[in-house]
Amino acid sequence: MGHIIQNFDALAENELRRDALELAEVGYEAISVGNALRRKIHIENDALRIDAKNYPLALSEQAGRRRIFFVGIGKCALVAAKAIEEILGDQLTGGIAIDVSPLEQNLKKIETYIGTHPLPSEENERATKRVLEFLSELGEDDLVIFLISGGGSTLLCSYDSPMTSTDESVLFKSLTAQGASIQDMNTVRKHTSRARGGWLARAAYPAEVVSLIVSDVPGNDIQFISSGPTIQDSSTIDDAKEVLERYKVAVPENTTFIETPKEEKYFEQVTNILFLTSRDALSAMKDEATRRGYATAIVDEQFTGEAREVARAIAEKLHETPEKTALFYAGESTVTITQNAGVGGRNQEMALAALEYLNPDELILPFASDGHDNTDAAGAIGDSVSREHALAHDLSIEESLNAHRAYDFFSTIGDAICTGYTRSNVSDIIIALKK
16 A cells, blocks of 8 residues: 655655654544545435434435435545545435545536635636535425535635625735734635635525534634534624734725624524544544554644744653653644745744754654645655755755745755645644654
């Protein structure tokens, strides 16, 4: 069986690195959306069983069989669509999925659309319009299974005129540059599109909805995962405007704010299930590290803060631990960029910053669970070997860090982690090891 990390063999230069890479692959396996769907969804005794709850397939004699539909949104949409077609077979009536990257799936009943990410676009607007049309055709006897995953906020674009995806791109770039948290970012996003913040649940009404949510948000608050398209939203337009004021973001002239649906009736037939989280990856990695003889701890499941500060705190924590220790973290850091900043990602920046603090017997491996850390790298390894590689290439750690050029740094020295799109997406993960 091949490796999930495509450059595994090149990176595994010593035992500590090999352990870290193999633990990362255990984590990736644990958050496989397709495998999780096959474990948790079954047809038994003429009922669809989802996460220990049964949904009858037979209606009255007059109504016949219940229609079942699938709607996938985000970075896991297509792999989920493929699994759902396999699980439900002839019981599936139809479906639609929007993803950020194509996948050879040969789907028979589910329409597919590929949108752009991380910036919204006209393609995303067209795909969202089709999703809303699709949902509007459902009836009260129908059951729709949603799979909501990271990337959905960008994909679900449905603006009030005169706002366009170009205006939202300006907002997104400005908030990102100011280091806005995903919660603050998605508070704004929920109030600029009629497909976020509960709008998909409203569009599906009066059908019954089961929404399986793959969390990429620290803390797993389902209101913020892909901007909560099937969740009754508690925020308001004023909250969105307060976020923009707090970050001193200039609002593009054409921006139109939209209040999210508040009526209870749209959510009475909606069940939202936290389906996969970073905890699944953390637990699997911890168990495997224990099996390998490490003293283990899950230190933080929702870390936040500047990537370089997180790196320093982890290094200091490692200094205090005994030999043969494995520490695990999940969350999402931020990078406040400066003018003329280079190319990087928060995980690569974290690994780069850690090089200034780590002892020779310590290692940090931060990686994006979706395989793309704002670049085609998933993350990077930071350790004494990385420092040796940097020295051999005459690269300054400090200069690269100050210029936010982590991608160039690790690509040049050969210590970036490459997975391609993993078709899963929980939060970022960090493995920290001491030999």
